[in-house]
Amino acid sequence: MYPLQALCILVAIPSICKGQQENTCNVFPKDQYIETGSDTEIFCQTSCVHSKVFWTQNNRPMNESLSRTINSSHTLLTLRNLTLHSATLQCHSAETQHVLGGTTFRTYTKPSNISCILDYKNQAGPGGAPQLLICTWKHEIRSSFEQNNVNYSVIWLCPSYSTSCGPQREIICNSSVTTCTLEKADLSDKIHLWKNFTIIVRAKTAAWETYSKSIELNPYHILKLIRPWHVEVTSTPSDKPLVKWNRSLVSKKCHCQIKYSKATNEGTLEWVKNKTLNSKKKGEETITDAESCSYYTFAVRCALEKAPWSDWSLEKTFVTKLHKGDVRLRLWRKVTEPDKNGARKVHVMWTEIPSTCQDKFTYTIKRTPYQEHVSGVNLTYTLCGSSTCDVDVNEDAHRLYLTVLQNEVLLVEDSVYVPAMGESLQVTDIQTSTHEGDILVKWKGPVQPVNGYMIDYTHNGNQYHWKESKYTNAKLFALQDMKPYNITVTPLFGEKTGRGTQALQICSRVGDPGNVNITSVLAYDKSASISWTVKSQETCTGVVVNYTIFYGTQKGPQLNVTVNSTKQELKDLNPDTQYSVYVQATSLTGTTKSSERFFMTKRFDPKLVTSLSVCGSITIVLVLCLGLCCAIQWKKYKEKPVPNPGLSSVAWWPWTSPQKGMCSFQPISNPSESLYDRVYTEETQRTSTTSLAAGGNGNQASEQTERYPDPGVAPVPDIQNEKPPEPANDQQPSSPGESTVLLSSENGLFSPYRSQSSLETPPTGTSKQCKRLLVKQQEKTTPATVYVTLDMFKQGHSW
Structure with missing residues (x-):
């Protein structure tokens, strides 16, 4: 907004000044470049106003002590030791606050920190006069425009002692960057007799020009020698x-x-x-x-x-x-426990001679009892490798000698003592601890005076390290990370050694717990059972203190529960929802977590579904059993014998309208021609036949009828009689239409079924209570045929 306001004010000022007897106001000089650290003066012409003025720098009021009034029409602003990169200065009327004029200024710096070297272009020769003069300097560029438009020149100043020097100043090098290389054959003429010379650096743009401070150079102080060529x-x-x-x-x-x-x-x-x-x-x-x-x-x-x-x-x-003199064997030994025969194995070790040595080396171990003056002792020699050797000894004390030959010439020899089984000089109370990958060992020395202690340690039983200490403590460093170490401390006294005491195995560093693996997730509707294991291939892993199970939905908060076991049930879950879960094992040294696993809760309780399934299965089995029983009973019912219709006969059943004192019978429909059929059982026929044979009469028939009042209920005929007897002629006169004829089968044999036909006029009979009435057969009425099952009349049943 400020440039627009300033423009409006500057446009308005001529109109104002015109009304004031054509007086004008302005600020000068305009848009000047000022060297950093220098002073400048800015004038404000105040002819158009009659009040005091004040100055602003970048729209901020300036101290009044920096300006002073020269006369009634000019005010002077003095700026000292300028350090700003740029600034805008404005002169204001104190009465109207109007801007009377303004200007801007920018600062620039001089080149500084000039340094030069005399160098050689060809580094292969022996040297001589230098061929290059390389000068560098620093220059602060305060705008992008200046950065691409600054030209530099290195100017040679003719020394005062020179009488043959031409111009007092000579440009010897031009550059657009802050380094310049002078490469001339007559460079030695400029450095006449290797005396001091002076140069300056000029920086120049279209708007300003500045010079650095002059620098005097001693050729021997800036000469960069040629590199050693041989x-x-x-x-x-x-x-x-x-x-x-x-x-x-x-x-x-x-x-x-x-x-x-x-x-x-x-x-x-x-x-x-x-x-x-x-x-x-x-x-x-x-x-x-x-x-x-x-x-x-x-x-x-x-x-x-x-x-x-x-x-x-x-x-x-x-x-x-x-x-x-560089060979330090540092010979040492490791003695194992004796076997049942008292034999011991000694693992001898020493510092290996570097394999880069080109010579041939031979290593030999000589084993001898400690008392060498004993006569008749056989010495045993063992040819060994380059750094270790195994020797067998008995329970007595021995001394082992290592001899190293270089190209068949003795190079060095050393010996070590192996104590007898009976010797008891050893350290006690060994304590170990770890700190940042190092092992600290402390122990209690023996009562007898000793020269020092030897500490040997290994993490695999094959590669040993050992160090000597004069104190009852030692620090083992440069160890394999997270490896278990076996440490042994042995006292040293004179030319002998005591017995070694081994400390408890300790890890150089205890790591995080082993890998956590979720083995199973059993999800229900509102709960889930999580199981996991912790496995590690490293021995030195941290002991798990507790486990934390983190679980939750994708959009919901993450929940957690801390337990001490490797199984946990998560409760209060939402049915039919996806959950994520992982397990974090925590030890004193760190934590390890499993990979994330997803599971889906059930919509219903699986136990309820299982119960319903079991109940449904039991119900289905019961229904099947009941159906099977019913089928068996139905089959038995269907397989019951059906009476032979051929053994029965039909007769008319009288039908009359109901009368007082008489029994009425309902008509029975039958597909036969007769409206009423009479059924005769075999027993009835037998009785009738017997009665007729005895000369029975109608009274007997009446009694027979009285005995069986319901003609629909009759005794079961005797199935043993294949042929029912024919009724006697004197029993009842037969009508011409009534006939009993046996039906023949296709093969000519008699059929068990009789041809049953009805008579128009049924036989009359007497009864004590009921009288049979002849009823005219109705048209379109189909008489019914009655069948009687055998189980209706069981033997011995009393009617």
Whole structure:
């Protein structure tokens, strides 16, 4: 908003001033560039106003003490030691607050921190006059426009002592960056007689120009020597590396550095040695701390007093030889417990001679009883490997001698003592602890005075480490991470050793708990049962203190429960919902969690579904059993015998309208022609036949009828009689229409079924109570045929 307001004010000022006798107001100088740290003055013309004025810088009021009134029409603003990158200054009327005029300024800096070196373009030669002058400096650029539009020049100032110098100033190098290289053949003419010379740096743009402070340079202080071009490494008589090199032709005292490095499993180790050479002296240095049979890389550089270092020479690789004084066998032994015969196995170990040594080495162990003056003792020699050897001894004390031959020549020899079984000098009360991967060992020494203690330790029983201590404690470091260590402490006294005491196995570091694996998740409608296991391939894993189960839905909060077992039931879950769960095992050293697992709760309780399934199954079985029983009973019922219709006969059953004192019978429909059929059983026929044979009359028939008042109920005929007897002629006259004829089968045999036909006029009979009436057969009435089952009349049943 400020530029627009300023524009409006500046447009309005001429109108205001025109009304005031054509007087104008303004600020000058305009848009100036000022060097950082310098002073400047800004004028404000106040002809258009009659009041005081005040100044603002970037819209902030400035201290009134910085401005003063020169006359009635001008006010002066003085700025000292400017440090701002840029600023906008405005002059305001104190009465109307109007802006009378404004200006901006920007600051720029001088080039600083100038440094130059004299260098050689060709590093392969012996040196001579330098060929390059390389100067660098620093310059603060305060705008992107200036950054791409600044030009630099290195200006040579003719020294006052020179009488042949041409112009007082000469541009020797131009650049658009903050470094410049002068590469001229006559550079040595500028550095006449190797005396001091002076240069300055100019920075120039279209808007401003500035110069750095002049700097006087001593050629010998800025000369970068040529790198040593010839370096060789040989061996001294003591088998130590000797480094030699050639120095520059500049005949002045110089300092040199010899850098040598060695590659190891842990990385590259590097050392630097300093060497000062007097005038014209060649370089030579012996590396006394180089290890035997090791690969080393050597390089050399040199520099004059107060001058920059030269480049490193080309590297030289050298393999050091084995120096006898470097061989430290550190011979030690590990004695096992005796077997049933008293024999013991001694594991002898020593520091291995580096495998990089080119010579041939032979290792021999000589075993001898401790008292060597005993005559008749057989010495036993064992040829061993390069760092370990196993020797068998009995329960007596022995001394073992290790002999090392280099190219069949004795190199070094050492011995170690093996105590007898009866010796009891040993340490007690060993205590171990761990701290940041190191093992701290403490023990209680014996009462007898000792020279020190030997601590041997191993994590696999094959590779041993050992160290000596003069105190009753030791710190074991550089151990394998998370490995169990067996530690043994043995006292040393004179040329003998006591018996070793082994501490309890301890881990170098106890890690996190083992891997947690969820084995099963049994989900129900509102609960779930979680089971898990903890397995680890490492021995040194933390003991689990507790387990925490984290579970929850995707959108819901995460819940947790802490337990001490490897199984837990989660309750109060939502039915038919997906849950995620993982288990975290916690020990004193850390935590381990399982992978996340998802499960879905049931919609209904599985126990209820199971109960309903069991009940349904039982119900189905019962229904099937009941149906089977019913089927069996129905089958039995269907298989009951049906009476032979051929053994029965039919007769008319009289039907009359109901009359007083008479029995009425309902008509029975029958498909036969007769309306009424009379059924005769075999027993009835037998009785009738007997009665007729005896000369019976109608009264007997009446009695017979009285005995069986219901003609529909009759005794079962005797199924033993194949042929029912024919009724007698005197029993009842037969009508011409009534006939009893046996039906013939297709094969001509008699059929058990009779041909039953009805007569129009039934036989009359007498009865004591009822009188049969002849009823005219109705039209369209179908008489019924009656069948009687056999079980209706069981033998012995009394009617």
